[in-house]
Amino acid sequence: MSPLEPFGTRLRHAMDTRGPLCVGIDPHASLLTAWGLADDVAGLERFTRTAVEALADRVAVLKPQSAFFERFGSRGIAVLEKAVEEARAAGALVLMDAKRGDIGSTMGAYAETFLRKDSPLFSDAVTVSPYLGFGSLRPALDQAVLSGSGVFVLALTSNPEGAEVQRATAADGSSLAAVMLRHMAAENEGADPLGSVGAVVGATLGDAGVDLAINGPLLAPGIGAQGATPADLPRVFGAAVGNVVPSVSRGVLRHGPDAAALRSAADRFADEVREAVASAGV
Numbered sequence: 001m002s003p004l005e006p007f008g009t010r011l012r013h014a015m016d017t018r019g020p021l022c023v024g025i026d027p028h029a030s031l032l033t034a035w036g037l038a039d040d041v042a043g044l045e046r047f048t049r050t051a052v053e054a055l056a057d058r059v060a061v062l063k064p065q066s067a068f069f070e071r072f073g074s075r076g077i078a079v080l081e082k083a084v085e086e087a088r089a090a091g092a093l094v095l096m097d098a099k100r101g102d103i104g105s106t107m108g109a110y111a112e113t114f115l116r117k118d119s120p121l122f123s124d125a126v127t128v129s130p131y132l133g134f135g136s137l138r139p140a141l142d143q144a145v146l147s148g149s150g151v152f153v154l155a156l157t158s159n160p161e162g163a164e165v166q167r168a169t170a171a172d173g174s175s176l177a178a179v180m181l182r183h184m185a186a187e188n189e190g191a192d193p194l195g196s197v198g199a200v201v202g203a204t205l206g207d208a209g210v211d212l213a214i215n216g217p218l219l220a221p222g223i224g225a226q227g228a229t230p231a232d233l234p235r236v237f238g239a240a241v242g243n244v245v246p247s248v249s250r251g252v253l254r255h256g257p258d259a260a261a262l263r264s265a266a267d268r269f270a271d272e273v274r275e276a277v278a279s280a281g282v
């Protein structure tokens with residue numbers, strides 16, 4: 001499939017053929033230690049290579065968390081660049097978890113970093129924060145259209161502190177998250193089979209309580225270490241559960257460094273997700 005097809009089309013295809021699971025590559029210092037690796041660049045490189053080699057040929061999405069690579073400066077970024085390239089070559093879509101957000105003119109530089117096709121860190125999609133105003137994301141949204149990449153916009157995050165901002169009442173009486181989700185729906189209008197602007201909605205939330213019909217993917221972190229399970233997905237996402245990309249990082253990674261154990265942990269989550277989505281009957 002051509003990489004220039006819109007991200008939403010490529011993601012839908014990956015979800016349908018591989019199942020919708022996203023595994024996060026989060027090289028926490030504690031995980032490096034648990035894997036018998038030093039908390040240094042060599043340890044980071046080994047950890048990342050093991051995770052990519054074990055998982056990139058089977059999950060729809062791999063989501064490296066940029067912070068754990070930035071921690072090591074330029075040499076950590078070099079490990080990240082290589083991981084993105086290898087994961088994409090093995091057929092996984094790479095969602096760069098960078099959670100960027102800034103005034104529009106600076107957002108343009110972030111968009112070039114992660115979404116311009118000739119950038120060393122070009123990824124299939126990137127996470128962004130809309131809380132400088134949805135319009136501040138315009139350069140990323142435009143760049144995504146140009147390169148066939150995607151943008152995942154934080155809506156309702158998995159952490160309990162998020163509600164203070166995201167559930168706050170906007171000028172029109174709805175929650176800020178609901179306002180952001182409406183913007184996302186507008187961006188995705190008419191896209192088929194799925195838009196390229198996704199929302200991040202934590203799997204930890206109970207009933208999301210907002211309209212999730214954005215015609216785009218819904219990244220659902222919080223499964224595993226943060227306490228949510230695949231069985232929670234129908235309750236949180238209701239009729240939108242078929243567009244959910246459930247995301248697990250430590251819940252899979254803690255099974256390393258053995259590649260077979262990593263793979264079977266991912267397969268177990270994928271099976272549980274399939275059962276949960278099927279049971280929702282949507």
Ligand SMILES: O=C(O)c1cc(=O)[nH]c(=O)n1[C@@H]1O[C@H](COP(=O)(O)O)[C@@H](O)[C@H]1O
Pocket residue numbers: 024026065097127156157158159200201202221222223224225226247248249250251
């Ligand atoms: O955008 C994200 O991926 C994200 C959004 C959110 O609301 N909550 C959340 O946990 N995440 C990320 O998802 C990952 C969760 O990791 P685990 O708790 O180990 O599965 C981390 O990399 C978080 O930064």
